[in-house]
């Protein structure tokens with residue numbers, strides 16, 4: 001299986017579009033979930049993204065906003081026809097930019113979330129209790145995560161990230177981060193109050 005390469009474009013989205021996308025999010029009357037403040041907004045967001053030469057609007061299959069204040073567990077997002085994820089940072093509140101860590105390791109099946117020691121349930125990306133290394137993931141190493149990468153992930157014990165390697169991309173307004181939906185990814189520890197992003201997924 002051939003994975004789509006990671007693409008980081010540090011200035012790929014215009015500030016006009018970012019303002020319009022934030023307007024869509026903040027003018028919503030309610031949000032889908034309490035802790036993530038998710039909002040589905042495919043049609044409206046697609047209209048804004050039509051103006052962006054780096055975004056292939058015709059391939060969009062999923063599109064939602066999310067705002068959160070806590071780091072998110074490592075997970076994958078493939079379900080049926082998703083091929084790539086695109087993360088578009090919209091806002092970072094009161095603090096330093098966080099990072100999105102994309103691991104080199106990937107999981108072939110339906111999207112999953114590794115919850116380490118916690119017993120949790122999710123509607124999508126069903127939980128697997130434990131760390132990614134303990135499951136049937138592809139490309140795992142037999143080593144601790146590097147110190148360079150652990151710097152971004154030190155909100156969890158180092159052993160939880162055993163067997164993983166990868167790259168941290170800055171969640172910076174104006175940039176976008178594109179990667180294969182089967183790749184394991186996680187948010188860095190947060191040094192800000194909250195962040196707002198738009199996630200889109202392309203079909204193959």
Ligand SMILES: [Fe+2]
Nearest residue numbers: 075076077185
């Ligand atoms: Fe994700």
